[in-house]
Amino acid sequence: LLFYAPPALGAYTAAREAPKAVAEQRYFDPLPATSPIPLTLTQFTSRVQQDHKRDIGGRSVRMTGFVTPDKGADGWYLTRIIFTCCAADAQSVKVRIHGAAALPANTWVTVTGTWHPGGTLGTSSAPAALDARTVKKVAKPVNAYTDALPLF
Template identity: 45%
Template sequence: MNRQAQAAVMFLLGAALLHAGGTGLYLRYVKAGLQPLLLASGVVLVAGALATVWYERRRAKTATQEHGHPEPRTSWLLLLPLLALILIAPPALGSYSALRAGTALQKPYALGPLPAGDPAPLSVVDYASRAAFDHGRSLHGRPVRVTGFLALDHAGAPYLVRMALNCCAADAQPVKIALTGTLPPVLRPDAWLEVTGTYSPRLTRDPVNNGPVPYLKVTSARPVPVPHDPYDETWNN
């Protein structure tokens, strides 16, 4: 692959990073905090590609004409991953991955006060941490609102799940809440629900890694669209 072709690939890679970082597509791959680095990388690659083209054109004006060997056409197959990144948005990890990995719930260093509101909006990780490690004391008997996707185990037991990120989707692990109480008549795996309920003292163990899986007593549930950021980044705080 000659310099012009390399510049073209570098430009497309930079454009793909800018596209992913500017549209939210990057959230399918990495955590939200890495957006500035992705955008900066895209700018550098695009600038480098343009500089390469400018340099090659300037050099061509002063260099003697030379005949080089043709480059192998298979080199252009390197464009396929770039086109896939631009044109195809991979789905976020769902119930299939969640049921085959143990819960990543970890004991937090500290638990802050509940957010304002009634019901209090909590992430899956926040509710699970309070229920499993604080035995519901920090919940103060208040109703809570939690959003996640549904997973059904082999016995049909429902879980509300959010995949937690440390860095990127490759290290995503599930945090699970077992559901009891008033549930929708039809439960569809991978459907996103906004669940309102109260603390339940019940606790079960994840069959994959024996990690704690607390219960939430559901009083109401409604389907919601997939959130802009389908992953939870708060599990290691």
């Protein structure tokens, strides 16, 4: 009898699946006056694609995830894999990063930047993309597989 432990979910898994669709949201609380604004990848994507007030435009945000190379292109994604129940239902949330060199796949980073213009902000045509100002290597958060701000 031979047992094989599968590799941890990470960039390999995320690169092979489409990003998780965000749930429809009609109302958004005002953004805090702090800068940069700490957001989850889902919160950022929802704001970019569904907030008709377009409050995220021009605001500096800070998000944490791991590096996933963009296969076939010269860019990368900031990624979180989210479990609802177990590994079988894992889904990836990805934000495309512009203006910063990628670190090795699966490296945990915190990225600070502003929304990368494209499409119409506040609609589904707006890409979940960020113009990076800083990329800082960080430890893997304790809550790595949740859709929450990181706990270190």
